[in-house]
Amino acid sequence: MKHELHGEMIHIATGGLDFDNNKPVLLFLHGSGQSHLTWVLQSRYFAHRGFAVLAPDLPGHGLSDGTPLASIEEMADWSVALLDSLQVASATYVAHSQGVLVALDAAARHPQHVSALALIAGAMAIPVNDMLIEMSQHQPDKAFEMMTSWGHGPGAHKFDNTQPGHSFLGYGRRVMAQNDGAALHADLVACNRYVSGPTAAAAITQPSLCLIAGRDRMTPAKFGHKMAATIPGATSCTFDRAGHFLPAEFPLEVNESLVAFLAR
Amino acid sequence: MSDDYKFDTLSLHAGHVPDPQFGSRAVPIHQTTSYVFRDTEHAAALYNMELGGHLYTRISNPTVAVLEQRVAALEGGVAATATASGMAALTTAVMTICSSGDHIVASSRMYGANINLLENTLPRFGITTTFVAPDDPDAIAAAIQPNTKIIFGEVIGNPGLDIMDVAAVGEVASKAHVPLMLDCTFNTPWLLKPIELGANIIIHSLTKWMGGHGIAIGGAVVDGGNFDWGRDDRFPTIAGPHYAMNEINFHEEFGPAAFTAKFRAEGMYNFGPSMSPTNAFHILQGLETLPLRMQRHMDNTAAMLEFLTSHDAVAWVKHPTLPDHPSHQLVQRMLPRGAGSIIVFGLKGGRAAGKAFIEAVELASHLANVGDAKTLVIHPASTTHSHISAEAMVEGGLSDDMIRLSVGLEDINDITTDFELGFRAAARVAAKAAE
Secondary structure: OEEEEOOEEEEEEOOOOOOOOOOOEEEEEOOOOOOHHHHHHHHHHHHOOOOEEEEEOOOOOOOOOOOOOOOHHHHHHHHHHHHHHOOOOOEEEEEEOHHHHHHHHHHHHOHHHEEEEEEEOOOOOOOOOHHHHHHHHHOHHHHHHHHHHHOOOHHHHOOOOOOOOEOHHHHHHHHHHOOOOOHHHHHHHHHHHOOOHHHHHHOOOOOEEEEEEOOOOOOOHHHHHHHHHHOOOOEEEEEOOOOOOHHHHOHHHHHHHHHHHHOO | OOOOOOHHHHHHHOOOOOOOOOOOOOOOOOOOOEOOOOOHHHHHHHHOOOOOOOOEOOOOOHHHHHHHHHHHHHHOOOEEEEEOOHHHHHHHHHHHHOOOOOEEEEEOOOOHHHHHHHHHHHHHHOOEEEEEOOOOHHHHHHHOOOOEEEEEEEOEOOOOOOEOOHHHHHHHHHHHOOOEEEEOOOOHHHHOOHHHHOOOEEEEEOOOOOOOOOOOOOEEEEEOOOOOOOOOOOOOOOOOOOOOOOOOOHHHHHHHHHHHHHHHHHHHHHHOOOOOHHHHHHHHHHHOOHHHHHHHHHHHHHHHHHHHHOOOOEEEEEOOOOOOOOOHHHHHHHOOOOOOOEEEEEEOOHHHHHHHHHHHOOOOEEOOOOOOOOOEEEOHHHOOOOOOOHHHHHHOOOOOOOEEEEOOOOOHHHHHHHHHHHHHHHHHHHHHHHO
């Protein structure tokens, strides 16, 4: 659906059903240089299982208008403003990669809006090397290629896919190319600058689940485990053969983990 | 920069990881119509495109999916869908994009069935085509109308061997916001990956070089994922509410794979042009050796060109790598590994000599296919293009005496020896006619 927020028209995937804020709301937050398409195999799945799904494109990403946001804190505030504008008191934040930082920050600073956290392929800090940041600004196509390659596990590199005929690598590059040219650079800079993750994680009181990708080269598994150990009461599950794009590579397993978590 | 597997490795491995239950190293043939659902929720999820998976072999099949993923990998697309034949691929791709009232700009120099579909069949369903020369990007641009929904051509034309400048036509298509769909049967991704030059959708007859063994009919449609179906309202069945699945919007739901999502959800579902799992298995065996075969095809083609161009019995020879071909310079730039293994030539003595040649050769096979591992010959005017009008034949650059040679992988000396046999027969006919 299209929704106006802060004077900008944004796109929100609702899983093929009209958004209904009377249902329990799942807010899906994508990662750096991504869009709602991170959640292709989650949004329809949960929308048809009794949840109200919001998988927005951040400003300047995917099908949303606007300028990419400059910091993780701004993204967290934006997510809360989005919920407010849709009369949603609180939501379960389901977040991937950079979205994990946004979710941690939102949970720490706006705890009343975050009822639970499902943190996928994330960490409490996502430092980005200078070479990639510079590449994202001056040679974005190369950055898309590198991140898509690094971001996928061994099965994806052999073009194994649960979706018949699909290519993770080809699709991943095209998803990133659909964004505003400045989106990836802004995201990487925001990730690199964000240092409040450990403090935010330690302060979390909401139920939390960490889904960790064993072959993650973007946010290596050891950092996911560290995050799970820092968040009070968090549970975790590791997918040994998965790369960073865990929601796409192992969709059924991820969805079943989320179903169990949401049914707690 | 990237640790992605390279072309030769992908030819062998892409799309297949040994299954955890039996560990079959070869791709298993899943000869089944249907798949047992885990439960009713799982069934609903598959029907509703909430998850990937297989529900009925008309829509998808695990063996066919390996082939699809391998073709997508080799072409650099976001997805591929295999079909029963190359013509099924083209027809379903057109039907996925076009509706009654839409228009296509297409090359005038293509495979006869491609032309027939566009010229004679599709108009009955309200889809019309303007044919233009494939090597004239300006003419292609001029033929575009407000209702044009596809620009279509062959990278290497069959059988006239006209070459389309993919980058130039891609620019025309991009400016007009019309998807560029290319039949890449003759080039294969080993010679050219047109998505990298701006093509949006790739059509293959996998029956030919991709399979290479001449044992299985099949086709594929590769989605480049690089066309913005939602930029305006010109593609409402892809980027607007669709009748299926609660008015699903494929563009919004599946992004760069929107075309493929609709192709499978509507094209495979409603038209049913599915490939059999056994054919997919056979074609996969061929694909494993595509790089090796293509190199040998190019080597033998180069040797045959030298043989034919210097032979007294031959009146003319056409191949894009020859200096007198109008696209020679383009080919050097765009197709550095070669311009395919089809050669067309005419014999001194015209049509009668050609007929005698085809009937005299013993190693080369006289049949309708191309791209086989074995050397093939045919006379297009009386066979593959016999349903084309005389005007279209001329427009297509086809002459009455043309012989189409598909150079195989045999020892080159055996091919040339066989051709000498044919040339002697042709010479006898020519001499008799001259008496």
